[in-house]
Amino acid sequence: MTLYIWHYICGAICIVLKPYIWYYVWRFQTEGSNMRCPHCGTIEDKVIESRSLANGDAVRRRRECISCGYRFTSYEKIDERQFMVVKKDGRREPFDRIKLERGVVRALEKRPFSQMQIENLVNEIEDETAILSKGSREISSSIIGDLVLERLGKLDKVAYIRFASVYRHFNDLDEFIDEIKKVGV
Secondary structure (H helix, E strand, O other): OHHHHHHHHHHHHHHHHHHHHHHHHHHHHHOOOOOOOOOOOOOOEEEEEEEEEHHHOEEEEEEEEOOOOOEEEEEEEOOOOOOEEEOOOOOEEEOOHHHHHHHHHHHOOOOOOOHHHHHHHHHHHHHHHHHHOOOOOEEEHHHHHHHHHHHHHHHOHHHHHHHHHHHOOOOOHHHHHHHHHHHOO
C-alpha cells in the first residue's frame, strides 16, 4: 500500500515540477557559456544552433543577443598543450593558428571560397599538424608548409601557386614557371 502512495506522490511532484526542471536544464545548458554581444555589449544571449566542427574537436554556435536581437557566431575548441614549431634556422616558437590562417586566407584571397571552407581547411591542417607532432610535441615549419601546399593543391591551383611563391622563395622566373608546370595550371 505504501509503495502505491509513494509512487503517486512522486508522480504528482514530477508533474508539478516538470516546467521548473526544464527551465533549470535550459539555464544549465546556457549558463556559463554566455558571450558578450559584439553589437551592444551585454552578456545575455541564447544559443540558436550548435554544430560540431573539425571531427568533433570544435563546436560552432550561432547565438542571439536577448537585449538587441543581434545574431553572431562563436567557436569553442579544446585547449590542448601547445606544440612548438621548429623554424629553418633552429628557433622554436609556439604553433600559431592565426599565422596559419592568415597565410591560407592570403592565398585564397579573391577566390570563390567561403569563410567556412577556409575555416575547415585550417582546422584540417591544424589537426594533421597536431597528429604529426604528438610524440615530441615539435614539428618542423617545412612540414607545416608542405601540408598547406598539399591541401591548397587539391583545393585551388591559383591559391597553391600564390602560397608556393611565398613559401618556396623563388629566386627567378624559371623556378616559378617550373612550379606552375608541375601543378599543371
